Amino acid sequence: MNPEALRKFIEKRPFEPFEVQLSSGQVYRVSHPEAVMLLKNTLVIGDPETDAVVWCSIIHITAIRRQHGTAA
Secondary structure, three states: OOHHHHHHHHHOOOOOOEEEEEOOOOEEEEOOHHHEEEOOOEEEEEEOOOOEEEEEEHHHEEEEEEOOOOEO
């Protein structure tokens, strides 16, 4: 995945929640722009409901899906 594509999803206004799928098959939901941080090689996703934090290597991100299910 390309960091600029991720940045477009994060900075979209109005914000639309999206899901990130990894090469392992794991899927993480980004529900709010303040619950995600894009670093040079890593996407950090926080879950405000559980306080869980996940560090995802950008090279392992295989898909981004908007809330309505279309992949980017």
